[in-house]
Amino acid sequence: MIRIALDTMGGDHGPQAMVAGAKLAVERGFVAAEQLLLVGAEAAVRTELEAQGVAQLGFEVVDAPDALDGSESPVEALKRKPHNSVAVGIGQVKVGRAHGFVSAGSTGLVVASAMFGLSCLEGIRRPGIAVTIRGEKGPFTVMDVGANPQPKPQHLLHYGLMGAAYMRDTFGIERPRVGLMNIGSEDKKGNPLVREAREMLQGVAGDFEFVGNVEGVDVFAGKCDVIVSDGFTGNVLLKVSEGCAEYLLHSMGRAMAKAGVAPDLQKQVLGMLLRDVDFSEYGGALLLGVEGIVTICHGRSNASAIANAIGVASRAVGAKVNEHIVHAARMVTAAS
Amino acid sequence: MIRIALDTMGGDHGPQAMVAGAKLAVERGFVAAEQLLLVGAEAAVRTELEAQGVAQLGFEVVDAPDALDGSESPVEALKRKPHNSVAVGIGQVKVGRAHGFVSAGSTGLVVASAMFGLSCLEGIRRPGIAVTIRGEKGPFTVMDVGANPQPKPQHLLHYGLMGAAYMRDTFGIERPRVGLMNIGSEDKKGNPLVREAREMLQGVAGDFEFVGNVEGVDVFAGKCDVIVSDGFTGNVLLKVSEGCAEYLLHSMGRAMAKAGVAPDLQKQVLGMLLRDVDFSEYGGALLLGVEGIVTICHGRSNASAIANAIGVASRAVGAKVNEHIVHAARMVTAAS
Numbered sequence: 001m002i003r004i005a006l007d008t009m010g011g012d013h014g015p016q017a018m019v020a021g022a023k024l025a026v027e028r029g030f031v032a033a034e035q036l037l038l039v040g041a042e043a044a045v046r047t048e049l050e051a052q053g054v055a056q057l058g059f060e061v062v063d064a065p066d067a068l069d070g071s072e073s074p075v076e077a078l079k080r081k082p083h084n085s086v087a088v089g090i091g092q093v094k095v096g097r098a099h100g101f102v103s104a105g106s107t108g109l110v111v112a113s114a115m116f117g118l119s120c121l122e123g124i125r126r127p128g129i130a131v132t133i134r135g136e137k138g139p140f141t142v143m144d145v146g147a148n149p150q151p152k153p154q155h156l157l158h159y160g161l162m163g164a165a166y167m168r169d170t171f172g173i174e175r176p177r178v179g180l181m182n183i184g185s186e187d188k189k190g191n192p193l194v195r196e197a198r199e200m201l202q203g204v205a206g207d208f209e210f211v212g213n214v215e216g217v218d219v220f221a222g223k224c225d226v227i228v229s230d231g232f233t234g235n236v237l238l239k240v241s242e243g244c245a246e247y248l249l250h251s252m253g254r255a256m257a258k259a260g261v262a263p264d265l266q267k268q269v270l271g272m273l274l275r276d277v278d279f280s281e282y283g284g285a286l287l288l289g290v291e292g293i294v295t296i297c298h299g300r301s302n303a304s305a306i307a308n309a310i311g312v313a314s315r316a317v318g319a320k321v322n323e324h325i326v327h328a329a330r331m332v333t334a335a336s
Numbered sequence: 337m338i339r340i341a342l343d344t345m346g347g348d349h350g351p352q353a354m355v356a357g358a359k360l361a362v363e364r365g366f367v368a369a370e371q372l373l374l375v376g377a378e379a380a381v382r383t384e385l386e387a388q389g390v391a392q393l394g395f396e397v398v399d400a401p402d403a404l405d406g407s408e409s410p411v412e413a414l415k416r417k418p419h420n421s422v423a424v425g426i427g428q429v430k431v432g433r434a435h436g437f438v439s440a441g442s443t444g445l446v447v448a449s450a451m452f453g454l455s456c457l458e459g460i461r462r463p464g465i466a467v468t469i470r471g472e473k474g475p476f477t478v479m480d481v482g483a484n485p486q487p488k489p490q491h492l493l494h495y496g497l498m499g500a501a502y503m504r505d506t507f508g509i510e511r512p513r514v515g516l517m518n519i520g521s522e523d524k525k526g527n528p529l530v531r532e533a534r535e536m537l538q539g540v541a542g543d544f545e546f547v548g549n550v551e552g553v554d555v556f557a558g559k560c561d562v563i564v565s566d567g568f569t570g571n572v573l574l575k576v577s578e579g580c581a582e583y584l585l586h587s588m589g590r591a592m593a594k595a596g597v598a599p600d601l602q603k604q605v606l607g608m609l610l611r612d613v614d615f616s617e618y619g620g621a622l623l624l625g626v627e628g629i630v631t632i633c634h635g636r637s638n639a640s641a642i643a644n645a646i647g648v649a650s651r652a653v654g655a656k657v658n659e660h661i662v663h664a665a666r667m668v669t670a671a672s
Contacts, residue, residue, distance in 0.1 A: 031519045038504050078454075108520075146519050149526060149640055181572060183482055183568055184444075190485060190568065191568055205586065214574045214576055215571075216576040217575045217578055218579065219579050220576075220579040221583070222578060232519055232526065232569060233569050233572050234617040235551075235552065236552045236572065236573055237552070237576050239519075239555075240577055241552075241576055241577075241580045242553055243554065243555050243556040244576075245580060246587075247471060248580075248581060248584045248613065251613075252584075252588055252609060253607070255605045255608040258608065259604040265597055268591075272594065273584070273588060276584075277587075
């Protein structure tokens, strides 16, 4: 049975949203209640289960008594509060009680806990964060968006094959097209990192098609299914897109009002667009490259986003994404 | 008299759009005809002047007989076709016949020609490209967006003071707020480059306010007037924003149609939004840090974008942006 540990203490809305997300994940049929381990301060979680009338559903509660106040650095949190909900949740994966972990806590803490507590997958040197966004022609995945701001070329190669495995297993794309984030389409563009990574990606006969460099304008145009990036650039890419989308939604609201579009129509249009730019739609960010499926949700995630994240994590476990990553990494190692 | 050299051969639409842009710049009162030097294959330019009925206006034509076909690398173009319109235009700035140069040719060629042909401003080690974009609270400038994909910390410091001088002189912002593009707000976030640049920017008492790190989500929110970035990240930032805006405009069109907004209203709304996301609105990209004002326009620029670029270049020359940059660099050098 696939089991997912859920950090009920993380996020802006705390246990209330997380328990509601667990409840919704069960209602939507993503998982059964017994597949979820609710990690958090036990009394608080049980109170919330009672309050939401789901105490009888059979969720297992795993106590994590150390409360974080958000002021700790990841290192401090791990050192001084080892029984915080993130570390305990990762621990459930480590000991094999859970196959995945979902948290809306701080990205830094989740990444640090996972890198400290979990082994890297065989053949993978550094994990990276993959985020799936909707573009002109459907979803695409950007990896890495911040776990590794100073990668080596080999890490980028691994991000390519991990992103491809994820898109194949979760979105059913047989032979994902992988592109390398760069500032021009020519081979020699960019910096030494991307030039070396490009040669490595070109030389690999993997289960994906390497389409070469992609530029910023290509990102949303659907030129590829996986965009490989260093964590610094990938983070800026992701967050600028979010900020740009927010700005444009505001502009759009103003433009419709000014043009005299009826208020109810305005609302309808903006509602549709919000769904298009909802970057949590595809279930949060995945830290790929470690044992288990580790999912990081936006702090502002509501119950629906959490339920989606639980669903995606469960699907990724079921689809054996990690096994396929290890297999792809072995092929690469054997070939080089 | 301020004189601007205009490359009439660059861009997707060639002499037709460039001559129309020159004409429009005069009509809008940005410059007088005798302030413009039209650089290009003389016969072609004169034919276009006749065709557009502006031969009598008094534009000076500067012959640049070497035609580029777009297949040359910048180095090849400079070596084998030294009398191409970009090199000749830059040459007009070099000898002091023009104070600014406007081109819609390839960014690579314009940057290479300028770095080869023009001196760096006193105190500045590496030029950078500044682009002004409209955000939630008005225009802001990102520098560098691609001239220098592997800068040193000192270059980023210079981008900060150059961007600030530009925003002060051209947009009248007394004390521009300068932010450093990073992947978190904490001091120690990012990579060694941004950490060192942060210390340098913090230690400088310039005519600007250093607001610290900015993240991707802050870019369009109006948190600062100048965003300092390495050229790789800045290029991705700019182009992803363009791509994201394009994607959202399409989504928006579809959403309005689906919601049943009347076609003429749809058109009106999209028209307003297009003006909001028109990244050429503020007159193209400026290569700051070299003698003269060098402006690079989108290849797809139409006459209006070219006219704006001529106006901005002329204003930047008139406002003595370069003198103010040299002054700011001297203050920094004296302090360190």
